[in-house]
Amino acid sequence: MSSFHGFLPTGVMLFHSSPVIWKTHVAVWRAWRTLMTSLPSSAFRTSSGFCGSSDPSEEASSVSADKAPHTPVMLKEVLHYLDIQPAQVVLDMTFGGGGHTRAILKTAPKVTVLALDRDPTAFSLAQHLAKEHPGRVKPLLGRFSELETLLSNVNIKPGSIDAILLDAGCSSMQMDQAERGFSLSKDGPLDMRMDGERYPDMPCAADVVNTLDQQALASILTAYGEERHARKIASAIVEARRVSPITRTQQLAAVVAGAFPAFVLYARKDRLQRPAHVATKTFQALRIFVNDELNELHAGLNVAQAALKPGGRLCVITFHSLEDRLVKRFLRGEDLSNLDQYHFSPKKQGSRKERVVDEERDCKSACWFPVRRKVITPGKNDVLENPRGRSAKLRIALRC
Numbered sequence: 001m002s003s004f005h006g007f008l009p010t011g012v013m014l015f016h017s018s019p020v021i022w023k024t025h026v027a028v029w030r031a032w033r034t035l036m037t038s039l040p041s042s043a044f045r046t047s048s049g050f051c052g053s054s055d056p057s058e059e060a061s062s063v064s065a066d067k068a069p070h071t072p073v074m075l076k077e078v079l080h081y082l083d084i085q086p087a088q089v090v091l092d093m094t095f096g097g098g099g100h101t102r103a104i105l106k107t108a109p110k111v112t113v114l115a116l117d118r119d120p121t122a123f124s125l126a127q128h129l130a131k132e133h134p135g136r137v138k139p140l141l142g143r144f145s146e147l148e149t150l151l152s153n154v155n156i157k158p159g160s161i162d163a164i165l166l167d168a169g170c171s172s173m174q175m176d177q178a179e180r181g182f183s184l185s186k187d188g189p190l191d192m193r194m195d196g197e198r199y200p201d202m203p204c205a206a207d208v209v210n211t212l213d214q215q216a217l218a219s220i221l222t223a224y225g226e227e228r229h230a231r232k233i234a235s236a237i238v239e240a241r242r243v244s245p246i247t248r249t250q251q252l253a254a255v256v257a258g259a260f261p262a263f264v265l266y267a268r269k270d271r272l273q274r275p276a277h278v279a280t281k282t283f284q285a286l287r288i289f290v291n292d293e294l295n296e297l298h299a300g301l302n303v304a305q306a307a308l309k310p311g312g313r314l315c316v317i318t319f320h321s322l323e324d325r326l327v328k329r330f331l332r333g334e335d336l337s338n339l340d341q342y343h344f345s346p347k348k349q350g351s352r353k354e355r356v357v358d359e360e361r362d363c364k365s366a367c368w369f370p371v372r373r374k375v376i377t378p379g380k381n382d383v384l385e386n387p388r389g390r391s392a393k394l395r396i397a398l399r400c
Contacts, residue, residue: 051181051191051204071172072099073389074378078165078315081371081396084108088162091307092116093144093300095126096171104165105133114156116140116147118195119174143195144300151307161307168297168327169319170194170287172388178249181205184283187250192287205286209246214238224294224322225285232259233282253279284320297323301330305367308399313371316395324375324393331397333365371396 072078078100084090087110092101095117104113115126115137126139140150174194175182181191181204190206193199209217214234221230236259237246246252256279264278288294304314318324330336376394383390 051189051193051196051206071386071389072103073167073317073386073392074376074382074394075100075103077376077394078317079103079107081315081394082107082163082165082313084111084163086110088112089114089156089160091161091164091304092167093147093164093304094167094171095122095139096167097122097173098125098129100165100167101126101129101137105136110136112136112138114138114140114151114154114161116142116144116150118143118198119171120195120197122171122173141198144296144303147300147303148306151303156307158306159309161312162309163313163315164304164308165315165317166297166300166304167317168323169293175388181249182283182287183249184253184277184279187248190247190249190252192283192290194291203290205252205290206245206247208286208289209237209252210241220289221282221285223285224288225281226321227281227285229259235259249283252282253277256282288322294322294326297326298330298336301327305399310399312399314368314397314399318393318395319391324395327395328375331365331368331370331395333367365400367400368397369400371398 082090082104084104084107086108088108089112090104091114092104093116095101095115096119098115101113101115105111113136115129117123117126118141120141123139123141126137130137130139138154140147140154142150170182174180176186177183178186178188179191181188181193190204190209192205193202196202196204208220212220214231214237217234217237218230221227221233227233233256236255237252240246240255240258246255257277260278301316308314316327318327326336372395376396378386378389378392
């Protein structure tokens with residue numbers, strides 16, 4: 001078996017007992033198996049320029065430690081619903097640029113923030129902030145799936161945390177650094193790994209697009225990007241890589257764009273009704289697949305459930321429908337380990353009576369009580385001020 005076996009997503013390693021998020025799970029399983037057994041060595045990939053490499057300390061130094069490098073999403077709403085009191089312990093599960101953590105520290109005296117991030121660059125920023133606030137910030141480096149061990153290592157017992165913020169997805173800091181390979185608009189190596197420095201042998205986005213067959217690529221784009229033209233895009237990728245490996249972000253964007261007529265390139269619209277590039281969903285799908293984001297989100301929600309005190313508050317910010325459906329169904333107590341292969345598809349709208357019953361069921365979880373039934377989205381002014389947060393959704397629940 002390839003040395004990449006240790007980086008199989010949680011749902012793949014435990015495929016029979018915990019198929020958490022695979023929408024087309026058989027095809028995605030085959031995609032991972034193919035990827036793990038056919039990848040060249042890490043040295044070959046690095047020398048070939050497939051994946052970028054960077055020093056997290058250098059990246060951290062390029063981002064001011066005195067100022068958050070992005071505007072925190074729905075900051076007022078988060079602080080309101082977390083309702084932080086003096087001397088409480090708060091877990092920020094996605095430190096990122098530290099915007100939310102900084103605001104939490106100012107909210108009440110003697111608050112302690114456990115600052116988690118899987119990205120070594122964000123961890124370095126958290127370490128800087130810890131020096132500014134001695135004893136009040138505890139930086140933690142790791143994934144959601146590693147959090148239980150990390151909390152134990154700093155003597156945080158289950159059921160002892162007062163409030164948790166989980167901000168899912170990719171940070172603005174990662175998007176702004178072209179060398180990380182997340183950005184569609186900035187050219188860089190086709191990487192997309194959030195913690196590639198920690199796991200240099202972990203497959204990157206270039207490995208995916210240059211190794212997997214057309215069917216596997218289409219399955220990924222369908223499952224994680226909800227891309228209607230997945231087959232067409234996958235075919236274009238396979239044809240392009242026969243000529244030359246796809247190793248750059250804008251190279252991939254051009255390949256996807258080439259699969260459509262010119263007038264379709266920016267035919268899609270975002271929430272601000274601005275033109276959105278036709279490759280946007282392709283980039284989303286690859287990023288989610290490479291970083292195993294949905295399995296990690298599910299693991300994070302489970303840890304949050306165990307870590308919170310009774311009456312503790314959980315705020316979860318998501319940025320696309322797959323994440324939001326997972327959070328919504330987790331908070332209402334659905335068993336996400338035994339659902340069928342389409343359990344993250346949007347549910348069909350039933351009659352008014354059925355919708356009322358469905359809403360009432362949201363309040364009957366044995367572990368969670370929803371503070372609000374309806375999801376919270378950014379206001380118009382917030383979206384204008386921070387366009388990247390336009391698709392954000394906030395859900396809040398109390399631990400029963």
